[in-house]
Amino acid sequence: MSLFNDEGFVITRSEWKESSLIVRFFTREHGKLNFMAKGIRRAKTRIGSFLDSFSRVKIIYYLKQGNDLASLKEAFTINLYPSLRADLRRFAAVSFYFEILDIGLAPHERHEDIFSLTSEFLDTIDKPEWVAESLPWYFLEIAGRLGYAPRLEKCFVCGTSQNLAHFDLDAGQCVCQNCRKDSEKVIPMPQYLASEIKGGVSNEGGSIALPSHALPDFFHFMKDFLEYRFEKRIKSGDFLITQMA
Protein backbone atom coordinates (compact mmCIF):
# COMPACT_ATOMS: atom_id res chain seq x y z
CA MET A 1 0.00 0.00 0.00
CA SER A 2 1.45 3.39 -1.02
CA LEU A 3 0.88 6.87 0.37
CA PHE A 4 0.08 9.59 -2.18
CA ASN A 5 0.16 13.35 -1.90
CA ASP A 6 -2.21 14.63 -4.56
CA GLU A 7 -5.02 17.06 -5.28
CA GLY A 8 -8.46 16.65 -6.79
CA PHE A 9 -12.00 17.86 -7.34
CA VAL A 10 -14.91 16.31 -5.47
CA ILE A 11 -17.35 14.80 -7.99
CA THR A 12 -19.92 13.18 -5.69
CA ARG A 13 -20.34 12.20 -2.05
CA SER A 14 -22.43 9.42 -0.56
CA GLU A 15 -23.03 8.86 3.13
CA TRP A 16 -21.53 5.69 4.53
CA LYS A 17 -22.50 4.36 7.94
CA GLU A 18 -22.94 6.87 10.76
CA SER A 19 -20.21 9.39 10.14
CA SER A 20 -18.26 8.42 7.02
CA LEU A 21 -18.47 9.32 3.37
CA ILE A 22 -17.55 7.62 0.13
CA VAL A 23 -16.24 10.45 -2.01
CA ARG A 24 -15.54 10.25 -5.72
CA PHE A 25 -12.66 12.51 -6.71
CA PHE A 26 -11.16 13.53 -10.01
CA THR A 27 -7.50 13.49 -8.94
CA ARG A 28 -4.51 14.84 -10.79
CA GLU A 29 -2.41 11.67 -10.35
CA HIS A 30 -4.95 8.85 -10.58
CA GLY A 31 -7.91 10.37 -12.43
CA LYS A 32 -11.33 9.31 -11.18
CA LEU A 33 -11.03 7.49 -7.88
CA ASN A 34 -13.32 6.58 -4.97
CA PHE A 35 -12.24 7.33 -1.42
CA MET A 36 -13.38 6.16 1.97
CA ALA A 37 -13.36 9.19 4.29
CA LYS A 38 -13.88 7.67 7.72
CA GLY A 39 -15.53 9.82 10.40
CA ILE A 40 -15.54 12.91 8.18
CA ARG A 41 -19.13 13.91 9.00
CA ARG A 42 -18.27 14.46 12.65
CA ALA A 43 -17.76 18.10 13.68
CA LYS A 44 -14.22 17.33 14.84
CA THR A 45 -12.81 15.12 12.14
CA ARG A 46 -9.19 14.07 12.00
CA ILE A 47 -9.21 14.29 8.21
CA GLY A 48 -9.44 18.06 8.49
CA SER A 49 -11.86 19.16 5.78
CA PHE A 50 -15.51 18.52 4.98
CA LEU A 51 -15.10 17.74 1.25
CA ASP A 52 -17.89 19.74 -0.32
CA SER A 53 -19.03 18.82 -3.83
CA PHE A 54 -17.03 20.47 -6.66
CA SER A 55 -14.38 21.82 -4.26
CA ARG A 56 -10.68 21.55 -5.00
CA VAL A 57 -8.89 19.68 -2.26
CA LYS A 58 -5.33 18.77 -1.36
CA ILE A 59 -5.42 15.11 -0.35
CA ILE A 60 -3.13 12.54 1.23
CA TYR A 61 -4.30 8.96 0.81
CA TYR A 62 -3.40 5.30 0.88
CA LEU A 63 -3.97 3.28 -2.27
CA LYS A 64 -3.25 -0.36 -2.82
CA GLN A 65 -2.44 -1.37 -6.38
CA GLY A 66 -5.49 -2.86 -8.05
CA ASN A 67 -7.80 -1.56 -5.34
CA ASP A 68 -10.87 0.47 -6.31
CA LEU A 69 -11.18 2.30 -3.02
CA ALA A 70 -8.48 4.62 -1.64
CA SER A 71 -8.38 5.51 2.03
CA LEU A 72 -8.25 9.21 2.81
CA LYS A 73 -5.74 10.18 5.47
CA GLU A 74 -5.83 13.97 5.30
CA ALA A 75 -7.64 16.61 3.24
CA PHE A 76 -7.29 20.34 3.01
CA THR A 77 -9.66 22.48 0.93
CA ILE A 78 -7.85 24.67 -1.59
CA ASN A 79 -10.93 26.31 -3.11
CA LEU A 80 -14.65 25.94 -2.36
CA TYR A 81 -15.63 28.20 -5.30
CA PRO A 82 -18.06 30.29 -3.20
CA SER A 83 -19.91 31.76 -6.20
CA LEU A 84 -21.53 28.36 -6.82
CA ARG A 85 -23.45 28.88 -3.57
CA ALA A 86 -24.85 32.23 -4.61
CA ASP A 87 -25.93 31.59 -8.20
CA LEU A 88 -28.14 28.71 -9.34
CA ARG A 89 -26.95 28.98 -12.95
CA ARG A 90 -23.33 28.48 -11.93
CA PHE A 91 -24.33 25.61 -9.62
CA ALA A 92 -26.38 23.95 -12.39
CA ALA A 93 -23.59 24.36 -14.98
CA VAL A 94 -20.95 22.86 -12.67
CA SER A 95 -23.28 19.97 -11.77
CA PHE A 96 -23.72 19.19 -15.49
CA TYR A 97 -19.96 19.46 -16.13
CA PHE A 98 -19.10 17.12 -13.24
CA GLU A 99 -21.73 14.60 -14.29
CA ILE A 100 -20.19 14.54 -17.77
CA LEU A 101 -16.78 13.98 -16.13
CA ASP A 102 -18.16 11.25 -13.91
CA ILE A 103 -19.68 9.35 -16.81
CA GLY A 104 -16.97 10.06 -19.37
CA LEU A 105 -13.84 9.34 -17.35
CA ALA A 106 -12.65 5.79 -16.86
CA PRO A 107 -11.44 5.07 -13.30
CA HIS A 108 -7.71 5.29 -12.51
CA GLU A 109 -6.81 7.04 -15.77
CA ARG A 110 -4.68 10.15 -15.43
CA HIS A 111 -5.87 13.08 -17.61
CA GLU A 112 -3.67 16.10 -17.01
CA ASP A 113 -5.34 18.10 -19.83
CA ILE A 114 -8.85 17.49 -18.48
CA PHE A 115 -7.65 18.29 -14.96
CA SER A 116 -6.30 21.65 -16.21
CA LEU A 117 -9.50 22.37 -18.12
CA THR A 118 -11.59 21.62 -15.02
CA SER A 119 -9.40 23.92 -12.94
CA GLU A 120 -9.75 26.71 -15.52
CA PHE A 121 -13.51 26.15 -15.82
CA LEU A 122 -14.06 26.44 -12.07
CA ASP A 123 -11.74 29.44 -11.70
CA THR A 124 -13.62 31.21 -14.52
CA ILE A 125 -17.11 30.40 -13.27
CA ASP A 126 -16.17 31.59 -9.77
CA LYS A 127 -15.22 35.08 -10.96
CA PRO A 128 -17.72 37.87 -10.20
CA GLU A 129 -17.64 39.05 -13.83
CA TRP A 130 -18.45 35.58 -15.23
CA VAL A 131 -21.21 35.43 -17.86
CA ALA A 132 -23.19 32.32 -18.77
CA GLU A 133 -22.62 32.98 -22.47
CA SER A 134 -19.03 31.76 -22.03
CA LEU A 135 -20.16 28.24 -21.00
CA PRO A 136 -20.53 26.53 -24.41
CA TRP A 137 -16.79 26.59 -25.12
CA TYR A 138 -16.04 24.62 -21.97
CA PHE A 139 -18.72 22.03 -22.70
CA LEU A 140 -17.60 21.53 -26.29
CA GLU A 141 -14.03 21.34 -25.04
CA ILE A 142 -14.70 18.76 -22.31
CA ALA A 143 -16.76 16.68 -24.76
CA GLY A 144 -13.84 16.85 -27.22
CA ARG A 145 -11.21 15.93 -24.65
CA LEU A 146 -13.31 12.95 -23.57
CA GLY A 147 -13.43 11.88 -27.21
CA TYR A 148 -16.97 12.97 -28.06
CA ALA A 149 -16.64 16.29 -29.91
CA PRO A 150 -19.70 17.05 -32.05
CA ARG A 151 -18.82 18.18 -35.60
CA LEU A 152 -20.85 21.21 -36.61
CA GLU A 153 -18.93 22.76 -39.53
CA LYS A 154 -20.71 21.14 -42.46
CA CYS A 155 -23.18 18.49 -43.60
CA PHE A 156 -21.36 15.18 -43.27
CA VAL A 157 -23.13 13.83 -46.37
CA CYS A 158 -22.79 16.59 -48.99
CA GLY A 159 -20.32 18.98 -47.34
CA THR A 160 -22.51 22.09 -47.50
CA SER A 161 -22.45 24.59 -44.68
CA GLN A 162 -25.98 25.84 -45.49
CA ASN A 163 -29.28 24.79 -43.86
CA LEU A 164 -27.65 22.78 -41.09
CA ALA A 165 -30.84 22.22 -39.14
CA HIS A 166 -30.30 18.62 -38.01
CA PHE A 167 -27.73 16.52 -36.25
CA ASP A 168 -27.05 12.85 -36.83
CA LEU A 169 -26.38 11.23 -33.45
CA ASP A 170 -24.77 8.14 -34.97
CA ALA A 171 -22.36 10.16 -37.10
CA GLY A 172 -21.84 12.81 -34.42
CA GLN A 173 -22.11 15.42 -37.19
CA CYS A 174 -24.49 17.94 -38.72
CA VAL A 175 -26.69 17.04 -41.61
CA CYS A 176 -28.40 19.52 -43.94
CA GLN A 177 -32.10 19.75 -44.71
CA ASN A 178 -31.66 17.98 -48.08
CA CYS A 179 -29.57 15.05 -46.88
CA ARG A 180 -31.32 14.24 -43.64
CA LYS A 181 -33.18 10.96 -43.28
CA ASP A 182 -36.19 10.50 -41.03
CA SER A 183 -34.83 8.62 -38.08
CA GLU A 184 -34.99 8.93 -34.31
CA LYS A 185 -31.19 9.19 -34.46
CA VAL A 186 -31.44 12.45 -36.40
CA ILE A 187 -32.46 15.28 -34.08
CA PRO A 188 -33.49 18.81 -35.04
CA MET A 189 -31.05 21.56 -34.17
CA PRO A 190 -31.62 25.32 -34.51
CA GLN A 191 -29.64 26.54 -37.52
CA TYR A 192 -28.14 29.44 -35.60
CA LEU A 193 -26.53 26.98 -33.18
CA ALA A 194 -24.39 25.40 -35.88
CA SER A 195 -23.44 28.75 -37.40
CA GLU A 196 -22.60 30.32 -34.03
CA ILE A 197 -20.59 27.37 -32.78
CA LYS A 198 -18.73 26.24 -35.86
CA GLY A 199 -16.73 29.45 -36.06
CA GLY A 200 -15.65 29.27 -32.48
CA VAL A 201 -14.83 25.67 -31.72
CA SER A 202 -11.18 26.02 -32.53
CA ASN A 203 -10.79 29.30 -30.62
CA GLU A 204 -8.82 29.18 -27.39
CA GLY A 205 -9.87 30.12 -23.89
CA GLY A 206 -13.62 30.05 -23.90
CA SER A 207 -14.06 32.58 -26.67
CA ILE A 208 -17.31 31.16 -28.08
CA ALA A 209 -20.01 33.39 -26.75
CA LEU A 210 -23.47 32.20 -27.68
CA PRO A 211 -26.21 34.74 -27.08
CA SER A 212 -28.00 33.99 -23.82
CA HIS A 213 -31.28 33.09 -25.59
CA ALA A 214 -29.44 30.25 -27.36
CA LEU A 215 -28.16 28.62 -24.16
CA PRO A 216 -31.21 26.39 -23.45
CA ASP A 217 -31.06 25.08 -27.05
CA PHE A 218 -27.32 24.52 -26.77
CA PHE A 219 -27.58 22.54 -23.52
CA HIS A 220 -30.55 20.60 -24.86
CA PHE A 221 -28.42 19.62 -27.83
CA MET A 222 -25.39 18.72 -25.67
CA LYS A 223 -27.55 16.65 -23.33
CA ASP A 224 -29.16 14.68 -26.19
CA PHE A 225 -25.83 14.20 -27.95
CA LEU A 226 -23.86 13.07 -24.89
CA GLU A 227 -26.66 10.86 -23.56
CA TYR A 228 -26.65 9.07 -26.90
CA ARG A 229 -22.87 8.72 -26.86
CA PHE A 230 -22.67 7.64 -23.21
CA GLU A 231 -25.79 5.44 -23.50
CA LYS A 232 -26.75 6.89 -20.17
CA ARG A 233 -29.08 9.60 -18.91
CA ILE A 234 -27.43 12.83 -17.71
CA LYS A 235 -29.58 13.58 -14.70
CA SER A 236 -28.50 17.17 -14.18
CA GLY A 237 -29.28 18.22 -17.77
CA ASP A 238 -32.92 19.22 -17.30
CA PHE A 239 -32.13 21.31 -14.21
CA LEU A 240 -29.46 23.20 -16.15
CA ILE A 241 -31.79 23.81 -19.12
CA THR A 242 -34.45 25.16 -16.73
CA GLN A 243 -31.96 27.49 -15.06
CA MET A 244 -30.69 28.79 -18.40
CA ALA A 245 -34.19 29.51 -19.75
Place this chain on the structure above:
Amino acid sequence: MLERSSSFETLVAELNKLPGIGRKSAERLAYHIIKMPKDEALRLSSSIKAVKEKIFFCSLCFNLTEHDPCSICSDPSRKKDRILVVEDPMDIAAFERSGVYHGIYHALQGRIIPLKGITPDRLRIKELLDRIEKGGIREVILATNPDVEGEATALYISKQLASFDLEVTRIGLGVPMGGSLEFSDSVTLGKALEGRKKFS
Protein backbone atom coordinates in the same frame (compact mmCIF):
# COMPACT_ATOMS: atom_id res chain seq x y z
CA MET B 1 -20.81 -23.84 9.91
CA LEU B 2 -24.38 -23.15 8.99
CA GLU B 3 -25.80 -24.85 5.97
CA ARG B 4 -27.06 -22.11 3.69
CA SER B 5 -30.85 -22.12 3.57
CA SER B 6 -33.15 -20.02 1.46
CA SER B 7 -34.58 -18.23 4.53
CA PHE B 8 -31.04 -17.28 5.60
CA GLU B 9 -30.21 -16.06 2.10
CA THR B 10 -33.45 -14.06 1.97
CA LEU B 11 -32.60 -12.37 5.29
CA VAL B 12 -29.06 -11.56 4.10
CA ALA B 13 -30.42 -10.15 0.84
CA GLU B 14 -32.92 -7.95 2.71
CA LEU B 15 -30.33 -6.67 5.21
CA ASN B 16 -27.95 -6.03 2.32
CA LYS B 17 -30.46 -3.48 0.97
CA LEU B 18 -30.03 -1.24 4.04
CA PRO B 19 -27.75 1.80 3.68
CA GLY B 20 -24.15 1.13 4.69
CA ILE B 21 -24.67 -2.64 4.93
CA GLY B 22 -22.54 -4.67 2.57
CA ARG B 23 -22.79 -8.40 1.95
CA LYS B 24 -20.35 -9.30 4.77
CA SER B 25 -22.08 -7.07 7.31
CA ALA B 26 -25.46 -8.47 6.23
CA GLU B 27 -24.21 -12.01 6.84
CA ARG B 28 -22.82 -11.02 10.26
CA LEU B 29 -26.15 -9.43 11.24
CA ALA B 30 -28.08 -12.45 9.97
CA TYR B 31 -25.90 -14.81 12.08
CA HIS B 32 -26.47 -12.51 15.05
CA ILE B 33 -30.24 -12.64 14.55
CA ILE B 34 -30.11 -16.45 14.35
CA LYS B 35 -28.20 -16.60 17.64
CA MET B 36 -30.58 -14.15 19.39
CA PRO B 37 -33.21 -15.48 21.80
CA LYS B 38 -36.38 -16.09 19.81
CA ASP B 39 -38.48 -13.49 21.69
CA GLU B 40 -35.84 -10.81 21.07
CA ALA B 41 -35.73 -11.56 17.35
CA LEU B 42 -39.52 -11.51 17.14
CA ARG B 43 -39.59 -8.16 18.99
CA LEU B 44 -37.22 -6.77 16.35
CA SER B 45 -39.42 -8.15 13.60
CA SER B 46 -42.65 -6.79 15.13
CA SER B 47 -41.11 -3.35 15.76
CA ILE B 48 -40.17 -3.13 12.07
CA LYS B 49 -43.73 -4.11 11.20
CA ALA B 50 -45.13 -1.55 13.65
CA VAL B 51 -43.15 1.40 12.34
CA LYS B 52 -44.12 0.55 8.78
CA GLU B 53 -47.79 0.36 9.76
CA LYS B 54 -47.99 3.26 12.21
CA ILE B 55 -45.42 5.86 11.18
CA PHE B 56 -45.99 8.12 8.22
CA PHE B 57 -45.26 11.67 7.16
CA CYS B 58 -47.26 14.55 8.63
CA SER B 59 -49.45 15.96 5.87
CA LEU B 60 -48.48 19.53 6.84
CA CYS B 61 -44.77 19.54 7.68
CA PHE B 62 -43.61 16.08 6.46
CA ASN B 63 -42.13 15.20 9.83
CA LEU B 64 -42.38 11.54 10.86
CA THR B 65 -45.44 10.96 13.02
CA GLU B 66 -47.99 8.46 14.29
CA HIS B 67 -50.79 11.06 14.20
CA ASP B 68 -51.75 13.50 11.48
CA PRO B 69 -51.06 16.39 11.93
CA CYS B 70 -47.95 15.68 14.00
CA SER B 71 -47.54 16.70 17.63
CA ILE B 72 -45.61 19.84 16.64
CA CYS B 73 -48.12 21.06 14.04
CA SER B 74 -51.04 20.43 16.41
CA ASP B 75 -49.36 21.99 19.49
CA PRO B 76 -51.26 25.26 20.29
CA SER B 77 -48.26 26.67 22.18
CA ARG B 78 -46.11 26.70 19.02
CA LYS B 79 -45.65 29.97 17.16
CA LYS B 80 -47.45 29.30 13.88
CA ASP B 81 -46.19 32.43 12.10
CA ARG B 82 -42.64 31.08 11.76
CA ILE B 83 -41.59 28.07 9.63
CA LEU B 84 -38.15 26.54 9.89
CA VAL B 85 -37.33 24.71 6.65
CA VAL B 86 -35.04 21.68 6.95
CA GLU B 87 -33.95 18.90 4.64
CA ASP B 88 -35.10 15.86 6.63
CA PRO B 89 -37.16 14.88 9.68
CA MET B 90 -33.83 13.99 11.38
CA ASP B 91 -33.01 17.71 11.29
CA ILE B 92 -36.32 18.49 13.03
CA ALA B 93 -35.28 16.06 15.77
CA ALA B 94 -31.93 17.87 16.10
CA PHE B 95 -33.62 21.29 16.50
CA GLU B 96 -36.11 19.84 18.98
CA ARG B 97 -33.26 18.42 21.07
CA SER B 98 -31.72 21.90 21.20
CA GLY B 99 -34.94 23.26 22.74
CA VAL B 100 -34.30 26.73 21.33
CA TYR B 101 -36.94 26.86 18.60
CA HIS B 102 -40.67 27.13 19.30
CA GLY B 103 -42.13 27.66 15.84
CA ILE B 104 -43.27 25.08 13.27
CA TYR B 105 -41.25 23.16 10.66
CA HIS B 106 -41.26 22.03 7.07
CA ALA B 107 -39.13 19.05 5.99
CA LEU B 108 -38.27 19.17 2.29
CA GLN B 109 -37.36 15.47 2.25
CA GLY B 110 -34.03 16.11 0.61
CA ARG B 111 -32.14 18.85 -1.17
CA ILE B 112 -31.36 19.74 -4.75
CA ILE B 113 -28.66 17.40 -6.09
CA PRO B 114 -28.87 17.58 -9.89
CA LEU B 115 -26.17 14.91 -10.34
CA LYS B 116 -28.38 12.41 -8.54
CA GLY B 117 -31.50 13.55 -10.38
CA ILE B 118 -32.90 15.29 -7.30
CA THR B 119 -34.46 18.42 -8.78
CA PRO B 120 -36.81 20.92 -7.05
CA ASP B 121 -39.94 19.08 -8.23
CA ARG B 122 -38.81 15.98 -6.29
CA LEU B 123 -38.81 17.94 -3.00
CA ARG B 124 -41.71 19.23 -0.88
CA ILE B 125 -41.22 22.81 -2.08
CA LYS B 126 -44.67 23.14 -3.66
CA GLU B 127 -46.26 22.05 -0.38
CA LEU B 128 -44.22 24.71 1.45
CA LEU B 129 -45.48 27.38 -0.95
CA ASP B 130 -49.06 26.10 -0.49
CA ARG B 131 -48.71 26.46 3.29
CA ILE B 132 -47.40 30.00 2.92
CA GLU B 133 -50.10 30.95 0.43
CA LYS B 134 -52.74 30.09 3.02
CA GLY B 135 -51.44 33.03 5.04
CA GLY B 136 -50.36 33.65 8.63
CA ILE B 137 -46.63 33.08 8.06
CA ARG B 138 -44.39 36.05 8.81
CA GLU B 139 -40.95 34.43 8.70
CA VAL B 140 -39.39 31.49 6.84
CA ILE B 141 -36.06 30.35 8.26
CA LEU B 142 -34.00 28.34 5.75
CA ALA B 143 -32.02 25.71 7.65
CA THR B 144 -30.69 23.47 4.91
CA ASN B 145 -27.17 22.13 5.36
CA PRO B 146 -24.33 24.58 4.70
CA ASP B 147 -22.81 22.60 1.83
CA VAL B 148 -23.08 23.56 -1.83
CA GLU B 149 -26.30 21.58 -2.45
CA GLY B 150 -27.91 22.84 0.76
CA GLU B 151 -27.00 26.43 -0.12
CA ALA B 152 -28.39 25.99 -3.64
CA THR B 153 -31.62 24.62 -2.18
CA ALA B 154 -31.91 27.60 0.19
CA LEU B 155 -31.22 29.97 -2.70
CA TYR B 156 -33.84 28.28 -4.90
CA ILE B 157 -36.50 28.50 -2.16
CA SER B 158 -35.65 32.12 -1.38
CA LYS B 159 -36.29 32.96 -5.05
CA GLN B 160 -39.64 31.15 -4.95
CA LEU B 161 -40.58 33.16 -1.85
CA ALA B 162 -39.56 36.53 -3.27
CA SER B 163 -43.14 37.45 -4.23
CA PHE B 164 -44.54 36.81 -0.74
CA ASP B 165 -44.76 39.51 1.90
CA LEU B 166 -42.66 37.81 4.56
CA GLU B 167 -39.18 37.74 6.00
CA VAL B 168 -36.89 35.03 4.60
CA THR B 169 -33.85 34.32 6.77
CA ARG B 170 -30.98 31.85 6.69
CA ILE B 171 -29.62 30.18 9.83
CA GLY B 172 -26.30 31.59 11.01
CA LEU B 173 -23.30 29.84 9.47
CA GLY B 174 -19.72 29.86 10.63
CA VAL B 175 -17.27 28.41 13.11
CA PRO B 176 -18.77 25.54 15.17
CA MET B 177 -18.74 25.69 18.98
CA GLY B 178 -15.50 24.12 20.14
CA GLY B 179 -14.03 24.43 16.63
CA SER B 180 -10.74 26.02 15.71
CA LEU B 181 -10.30 29.18 13.62
CA GLU B 182 -6.89 28.01 12.46
CA PHE B 183 -8.37 24.99 10.67
CA SER B 184 -11.46 26.75 9.28
CA ASP B 185 -11.67 27.24 5.52
CA SER B 186 -12.12 30.62 3.86
CA VAL B 187 -15.86 30.21 3.15
CA THR B 188 -16.59 29.25 6.78
CA LEU B 189 -14.60 32.22 8.07
CA GLY B 190 -16.28 34.51 5.52
CA LYS B 191 -19.74 33.31 6.63
CA ALA B 192 -18.78 33.74 10.29
CA LEU B 193 -17.74 37.33 9.60
CA GLU B 194 -20.86 38.06 7.52
CA GLY B 195 -23.06 36.81 10.36
CA ARG B 196 -21.22 38.67 13.13
CA LYS B 197 -23.27 40.21 15.95
CA LYS B 198 -22.81 43.22 18.18
CA PHE B 199 -21.12 42.27 21.44
CA SER B 200 -23.62 43.08 24.15
